[in-house]
Amino acid sequence: MKTSGLSLGKRLSLSFAAVIALMALLAILASIRIEGLNGATELIVNDRYPKTHIANEVKSQINVISNSMLNVLIMADEGQIKGEIETIERVSATNDVAISDLDKILTDAKGRELLADIVKIRDKFRPLRESFVKLISEEQKEEAQVKYLFSMRPLQKKYFAALDAFVNYQDSQMKTAGVNSAEVAVSSKRWILILSLAAVALGIVSAWLSTRSVIKPITAMQSTMTEIATSQDFSRRVPVERMDEIGMSIVAFNAMIEKIHESSAQLKQKTADIQAMMQYIPQGILTIQGSNKVHPEYSAFLESILETKDIAARDIMDLVFSNSACNAEIQSQVEAAISAYIGEDAMNFEFNEHLLVQEVEKKMSDGRVKVLDLSWSPITDDQDNVVRVMLCVRDITEIKQLAAEAGAQKRELEIIGQILAINQEKFHEFIDSSAKFLSENKQIISDVGADAARRTDPEVITELFRNMHTIKGNARTYGLLHLTNMVHEAEQTYDHLRKDPDAVWDQEKLMEQLSAAAEAIEEYARINETKLGRKGPGRRGGVEK
Template sequence: MKICDMKLGLRLGLGFGVILIFLLAISAIGVIGMRKMDAGLNQIVKTSYAKIQLANESAKSVNTIISSIQSMILASDPAVRQEENKHIEASRLQYKAAMDSLEKLEDSTQGKELIGKAKQSLEAARKANNEVIALALANNGSRAAVVFEKEAAPLDARIFTAFNELVKYQEAGITERYEDAVKVSGSSRTLALMIAALALILGAVIAFLTTRSISKPVNALAACADKLALGDVDLVIAIDGKDEIAMLAKSFRNMADNIREASLAAEKVAQGDLTVQVTPKSAQDVMGKNLSAMIAMINGLAKEMDALIKGVQEGKLEVRGKADGYQGAWGELVSGINRLIEAFVQPISVTANYVDRISKGDIPEKITETYYGDFNETKININLLIDAMNNATELAKEIAGGNLLLQVKERSANDGLMQALSAMVKNLTRVVSDVKSAADNVTAGSQELSSTSEEMSQGASEQAASAEEASASMEQMTANIRQNADNSLQTEKIAMKSAVDANESGIAVAKTVSAMKEIAAKTSIIEEIARQTNLLALNAAIEAARAG
């Protein structure tokens, strides 16, 4: 069986048990040696050595009491302490009986004084030892050790001093036998020391192995816990066995696996994978339940955002997210998206309204609301469009009023409206000039015809046919002049119509071009009338010349 397969209690119990066995062996060796020594002395001397025996028994009992007290201080098992307490009570009875017997055997004054001194030392040491025993039984070993060292140990030393004096007094006549007894005691002590040394070495080995078997896996678990505290979930916990530490390692491994699963789920969510599912391990799995709730919340937000995006793409600018369905920062996020949509919708609605009015010929006032960024650029462009339409309208009104001297400036190379208005002004100016020239020609022809008529009125009657023909020509000329006047009126109407049409944006320009074509056609008619008038005048002149 491996040491890691043993329970910690069994491991510690075996270690302390071995040490206690050696301690008991030492105690047994001491007791056996003392008994052998006492037996020998009793056989040699019935009286003197009996006294020494009683003194040694008393000393031995006191020594046993001290050893038991020390064992109680060192022992961690209450049962061991109770057992040692029983040994103490028994030892006290032993030295009391020995002292009573020794007192009965002793008849000298000095011997009785030494016995009385020893009994006083025993009584003083008994009180101090009782305090140490009480502290040890109360599991206060550290305090018991302090009291033992400072109070009980000096008094115990006095006991041995008194016994030594008593023994020396008895050894005066039996030095040789005493030396033999010392040899027995020495051999017992040597054996006890050898066993104690062996117990110490074995105890050290057991303590090292036990400590190593506990500290090594505990340190490994502590290192894993430190890594886990720093967020490192890639842990390898290679601790095997069947003891409590192995069970703890197994539980720690399960905890690390759960945290690793949760971190992997969180990583997938951070990468945008919302299909991951987290199943709580139990009803007390707070992290699992909260992580699952967070994923559900993010999924709900994603669907909410998709609905908002789809609504905006379809032109449903009144669509809004349901912020009251979310808590905390999630609700603030939806509210922020709603405010963002509203920030887009308001300027777009204003722009759409202005464009609609402009398309219908209703030029609105400039936009005065405050906008920022690209929305402000849109406002500026709409206001520029309003200025341009107002400018075009004023130009058309001036043209309709007959002001053909104005200059139409193009706003850019692609300004088709201003280019058309400029061309219209130029064409109207040319048409009016042509009409004026044609009228001047008609006037000149009329004057020439009038002069010719006066010359013809002085001719002879044979020119009647020519006069009648000239009269017919005059009537034709008058009709042509009326036609010229009508054409001039028609030209004016066309020009006014062109000005009105210019106010109606691109469609007006097309109509203006059509009117200009009509004016050009009328001008051709006027030119043809002027040409025919010139021919009639020339024919009349030729006939007059012939008649003359």
């Protein structure tokens, strides 16, 4: 067949088709032969050998039973005799299971015929064995010995002969399967070698012919491509002198260069846009590279947030966390986490992102404290490895202040609602009585502080607890929830001192809790007077609580 008029693609296709056909034939032949080998191997491993193994196990079990019978006849110790009888019963049960397993897996007629002989002898042997055991149990050893020697021993020999016949049959079957497997392997090796040599020879010829018709135009195209790559002049194009596959490749390459030219212009525009965004976006953005250093490119607004121009190449810990409320342990944790992310899989960042601080209070050079919100993100390469870590910084100081003010206002409104639900006269009675109880507790704590012997006096501690419990009970009755929670802490401390003789008297803690309770009561009284204008005890007749 003449191929001079064929295109390069068709010539290559014919050559490759011939090689592929040979390779496919080789693969099919190999698959068939391997399947044959697998079948022969599986026959040996899963059929022939297991049957032979089980038969040998049965023989071994019969030997164990026979030995135990002999042992019983010569033993005098009842415990040993009992142990041998148990062995006979246990091994006999195992023997029945093994023969049952053989019956399940045998399929050929000859094998089943041999197994039927084994089962027939086993069925004759079983009642003799049971009779033997019964005689031994009844201490009739002489009768048992006679039964063993003249009834069981001859039958046992037939048992072994039947098992040997079965094993020999299975061995012959296994040898036959092995011979067949070897013949298949030799034949497969010969044909695979012949087809492999033919495929290699055809491939060499095809490669030589294809290379001769392709190498020259490709070399010319490669030279022009190298010049374009070196000069970075994407306006140049490779001349198209032929319209076969090589010519079409050159056309495609020229189209690719055109796309690269366009992408290059778009990339420059996007870079300019990003630079403009980084210049004017009202948020601090930076990236962290190796050794935890800040990349020279960062948003201009970052200088306003951190109030410094010394940012590029600074250590991130010094730039963000110096003069902050984060202790040395937290800073060390953040520094170690950032170092561990760079160069590792992005999954490592996801698993350990919780180690990074999300909010920090930083003291500025003039003493002001800024609250900074920190948002961390990984920058990855094509292999999803972290190359840099991006940090977005927001100054949320004012937001935090507004949130705190809103929280205080909410608390104040809740307290007002609680006060309004109480009769004015009862409220003032509660405030006065609470102040009195707190004053008594303060005096007791001060006196006991100077007299260590009274710190374990049950009467003193009981009085402290009773006063604070009374305040909490009244506050809970009137629905003064914020005050109830505050007083509860002091009450629990007194209760602990009351129940635990070894509890430590912490003078400073007791006074702090007392002061906190007094401040809470004063807060309720102040809101009642300043916000609600309810000064004095008022008149009776309001809504009782």
